[in-house]
């Protein structure tokens with residue numbers, strides 16, 4: 025299969041998951057994680073359904089992919105999402121070390137509208153560039 029067609033199929037699946045949410049009166053968020061040309065994780069926003077504030081589409085897709093691969097690092101995987109990730113999901117993407125993500129749209133909008141305005145913007149996810157400082161623990165107890 026042509027890579028670009030496959031790329032579109034993955035995004036279509038993420039948008040279909042988002043549309044399922046919209047049909048249920050929920051926000052338009054869907055995501056899939058792809059490994060070696062195969063979807064190994066998918067999710068849609070289930071915050072209300074699961075009464076879990078972390079049940080965002082990307083988080084659920086990442087969890088399923090990690091279970092599938094039996095590891096928490098997903099360096100060989102790509103995530104396709106209906107919208108750009110929130111800060112929590114972006115950090116989960118970084119922690120899981122996914123190689124890139126593709127978002128269909130920047131703004132929150134119904135998936136049907138997003139589908140018309142799909143803009144493939146694959147780009148590498150920056151690795152954690154958090155500044156760390158070593159601190160002498162003994163100096164804290166005196």
Ligand SMILES: [Zn+2]
Pocket residue numbers: 080081082109110111112113114
């Ligand atoms: Zn999120």
